[in-house]
Amino acid sequence: MLPWILFLLMLLLGCACNSYYYAPNTVHTPHLMERHNAVASAGGLRGPEFSGFEVHGSYALSRRLALMVNHMELRGGNPAQERWGKGRLMEGALGMYFPTGDATSNTLFFGWGAGSAFNQFPKESKATLQFHRYFGQYGISVEHNALRFGTGARLNYLQYRKGWIDYRLGEPDISKIELIEERSPLIFPELSVSLSMGSRPVWVSLFATLMEYNAAEELGLATHTFGLSLTFQMDHFWRAERASKIK
Amino acid sequence: MKKILRLGLPFFAVLLLLAACKQADFEYYYYEPEDYALLSQYLNLPAKPDNYLTKLPKHLEARGLFARAVDQDKAILGRVLFYDKNLSKDGKINCASCHRQEIAFSDDKPVSRGVFDRVGTRNSIALGSVLNFAAYYGTDLFGPSGIPFFWDNRAGTASEQNLATMANPVEMDMKHDDIVNAVRSQPYYAPLFRMAYGDETVTAQRVSEAIANFVNALGSFRSKFDREAERVIGTDTWNSREYMDFSGFTAAENRGKRIYLDNCASCHSPVQGRPMKMYANNGLDATTTDQGVGGITKKNSEMGMFKVPLLRNIALTAPYMHDGRFATLEEVIDHYSTGIQAHPNLSTELRVGNQPRRFNFSPQQKSDLIAFLHTLTDEELLADKRFSDPFK
Numbered sequence: 270m271l272p273w274i275l276f277l278l279m280l281l282l283g284c285a286c287n288s289y290y291y292a293p294n295t296v297h298t299p300h301l302m303e304r305h306n307a308v309a310s311a312g313g314l315r316g317p318e319f320s321g322f323e324v325h326g327s328y329a330l331s332r333r334l335a336l337m338v339n340h341m342e343l344r345g346g347n348p349a350q351e352r353w354g355k356g357r358l359m360e361g362a363l364g365m366y367f368p369t370g371d372a373t374s375n376t377l378f379f380g381w382g383a384g385s386a387f388n389q390f391p392k393e394s395k396a397t398l399q400f401h402r403y404f405g406q407y408g409i410s411v412e413h414n415a416l417r418f419g420t421g422a423r424l425n426y427l428q429y430r431k432g433w434i435d436y437r438l439g440e441p442d443i444s445k446i447e448l449i450e451e452r453s454p455l456i457f458p459e460l461s462v463s464l465s466m467g468s469r470p471v472w473v474s475l476f477a478t479l480m481e482y483n484a485a486e487e488l489g490l491a492t493h494t495f496g497l498s499l500t501f502q503m504d505h506f507w508r509a510e511r512a513s514k515i516k
Numbered sequence: 517m518k519k520i521l522r523l524g525l526p527f528f529a530v531l532l533l534l535a536a537c538k539q540a541d542f543e544y545y546y547y548e549p550e551d552y553a554l555l556s557q558y559l560n561l562p563a564k565p566d567n568y569l570t571k572l573p574k575h576l577e578a579r580g581l582f583a584r585a586v587d588q589d590k591a592i593l594g595r596v597l598f599y600d601k602n603l604s605k606d607g608k609i610n611c612a613s614c615h616r617q618e619i620a621f622s623d624d625k626p627v628s629r630g631v632f633d634r635v636g637t638r639n640s641i642a643l644g645s646v647l648n649f650a651a652y653y654g655t656d657l658f659g660p661s662g663i664p665f666f667w668d669n670r671a672g673t674a675s676e677q678n679l680a681t682m683a684n685p686v687e688m689d690m691k692h693d694d695i696v697n698a699v700r701s702q703p704y705y706a707p708l709f710r711m712a713y714g715d716e717t718v719t720a721q722r723v724s725e726a727i728a729n730f731v732n733a734l735g736s737f738r739s740k741f742d743r744e745a746e747r748v749i750g751t752d753t754w755n756s757r758e759y760m761d762f763s764g765f766t767a768a769e770n771r772g773k774r775i776y777l778d779n780c781a782s783c784h785s786p787v788q789g790r791p792m793k794m795y796a797n798n799g800l801d802a803t804t805t806d807q808g809v810g811g812i813t814k815k816n817s818e819m820g821m822f823k824v825p826l827l828r829n830i831a832l833t834a835p836y837m838h839d840g841r842f843a844t845l846e847e848v849i850d851h852y853s854t855g856i857q858a859h860p861n862l863s864t865e866l867r868v869g870n871q872p873r874r875f876n877f878s879p880q881q882k883s884d885l886i887a888f889l890h891t892l893t894d895e896e897l898l899a900d901k902r903f904s905d906p907f908k
Contacts, residue, residue: 392589429540429542430538430541431541433542437546450542453540
C-alpha cells in the first residue's frame with residue numbers, strides 16, 4: 270500500500286527525482302480503410318515522473334499509401350523547483366495501409382523524427398540532448414461495434430546528435446549522458462496497445478506504450494507512457510459537409 | 517505523382533541513411549573559458565571535473581555502510597584548499613603536510629610539525645585508514661553513535677575538525693579572519709567559489725565545508741582484502757570457511773587473518789568497516805599524562821582512552837599510536853604480545869581478571885599477522901589523481 274501512496278504523492282507533487290533523456294510516444298495505429306480517410310487525435314500522456322500531450326494525424330493519400338505525423342511535448346517537475354525537465358518529439362512517416370475485411374486495418378509506416386530532452390539540475394546546471402529517430406512500425410486496428418482495439422510494434426533507431434551538458438549537474442546523470450553518447454545510436458523496439466470507445470466520428474482512446482531496452486534505466490530512458498486521447502475520424506466531417514452541399 | 521515518388525523516395529532514403537550514420541557529438545562544459553585560463557596559471561585541474569561520488573564495495577554495503585553524497589563542486593574547491601599553503605601562518609604548511617597521499621594521507625613523524633616548525637602533541641591520523649570518510653565519521657549523520665574526529669574524539673564533523681586544525685597554534689595557526697583573507701587574496705579562488713557556491717563570497721564556514729566535502733570523498737576500499745571479501749559476500753564473517761580462507765590470499769595471509777579475527781577484530785572491526793569500540797585504553801602506559809577522551813569529557817572512566825582506529829593501509833602509516841611511539845608494525849605487535857600495561861581504564865578485551873592480557877604471539881604468528889595487515893593496503897588510493905596536489 271505504502272509504495273502506491275508514495276507513487277501517487279510523487280505524481281501529485283510533480284516530483285522529478287530522476288531525469289529522462291528519452292520517452293516513448295504512442296505507436297499510433299490509425300484505422301485507415303479507404304482513400305481520403307483521415308484520423309486526428311489529441312490527448313494527454315503520462316510517464317514515470319512526467320506528463321504532457323501528444324497530437325497525431327494520419328491520412329490515406331491513395332488506395333494504399335498513407336501519411337502520418339506525430340508531435341509530443343512532455344514536462345516533469347516544476348521550474349520553480351531545482352530539478353525539472355521537458356522533452357519534445359516531432360515526426361513524420363510515409364507508409365501503407367491494408368484493410369482486411371470490413372473491420373480491420375493494417376498499417377506499415379517508415380518515418381523520421383527529431384526531438385530534444387532538456388533537464389535542469391540544482392545550481393541551474395543544464396543538459397540538452399538533441400536526437401533523431403528513424404523508425405518502422407506495424408500496426409493493426411480492429412473495430413467492433415463501439416470498440417476499437419489497436420496494437421502496434423515499432424523498431425527505433427535512436428540517434429543522439431548534439432548535446433550541451435554542464436558538468437556541474439553531477440552524478441549519476443553525467444555518467445548516464447556519457448553512456449548515451451558512447452552507445453548512440455540505440456536500436457530498440459516499442460509496443461503500444463490501445464482501447465477506444467465511441468462511434469464515428471469521435472473515439473476516446475486509452476494507450477499504453479512500453480519500450481524494451483536492457484540498459485534503459487542506466488541511460489535514463491523512460492520505459493513506458495500512458496495516454497488518454499480524443500480521436501476524430503476527420504473524413505467523416507468533410508464527407509458530411511460534401512453530402513450536405515450536394516443536397 | 518508516381519514518377520516523383522519513384523525518383524524522390526530512393527534519393528530521400530539515401531539522404532536519411534547518410535544522416536543516420538552521424539555519431540553523437542556532445543559538448544561538455546564546466547568552467548567558463550576565461551576562468552579555466554586563469555585557473556590553469558596556478559592549478560592542474562582537469563577541464564572535465566573529477567567525479568567524487570563514492571560507491572562502496574558490496575561487502576561493505578551489505579553491512580549497512582554507505583558513502584554519503586558529496587557536493588562535487590565543493591569537493592573540487594576543497595581539494596585546492598586542502599593543498600594550499602597560503603592557509604597557514606607561515607605559508608609553508610597545508611593539510612597535506614601532515615596527511616601525505618603517498619602514505620595513505622598520514623604523517624611519517626611521531627608527532628606532526630606545524631607552522632614555524634612548532635611541534636604538535638600527537639601523531640596525525642591517517643585519513644586513508646577508513647573505508648570512506650562520509651560512511652564512517654561524523655556525528656551529524658550517525659548521531660551519538662557517530663565516530664567523531666581527532667584521537668580524543670573532540671570534533672563531531674569534518675568541518676569542525678578542519679576549522680580546529682587550521683586554528684590550532686601548533687598546526688596552521690589561522691583564525692577565521694586570517695583564513696578568509698588568505699583565500700580572498702588568491703585569484704584562483706574566485707571562479708572556484710562561484711562554481712561551488714554561486715558567488716565569490718569567502719567565509720570560514722564555506723572554506724571548512726568545501727574541505728569537508730573533499731575529505732568526505734576520501735576513502736580506502738580497493739585493497740586485496742576488499743577484493744577477496746567481495747568474492748565471498750553474503751557468507752558469515754566469523755564462521756564460514758570461505759571467509760576464513762580467502763582463495764586469493766597466501767597461506768600466511770590467511771593465517772594472519774585468523775589471528776586478527778580472534779584477537780584484534782573485536783575492537784578494530786572484522787571487515788574494516790566501523791570499529792567495534794569507539795575509544796579505548798590499550799595499555800600503552802600504566803599512568804598517562806595525555807588523557808585523550810577523558811581530557812575532553814573530564815570523566816575518570818575515560819581518562820587515558822583514545823580513538824580506536826581502523827587499520828586500512830596500516831602498513832604505510834607508521835609510526836603508530838596516538839603519540840607515534842612505535843616505529844614499526846613489529847613493535848606494535850610486540851606491545852600487544854607482551855607489553856600491555858595495567859592502566860585503570862584498560863580495555864576489557866586486553867585484561868585477564870585485573871591483569872593485562874599477554875597474547876604471547878609466536879614469531880610465526882607475528883609474521884602471519886603482519887602479512888595479513890599488508891593486505892589492507894590500497895595502492896589505488898595512493899595514486900588517485902582526484903586526491904592529489906593540484907598546484908603547479
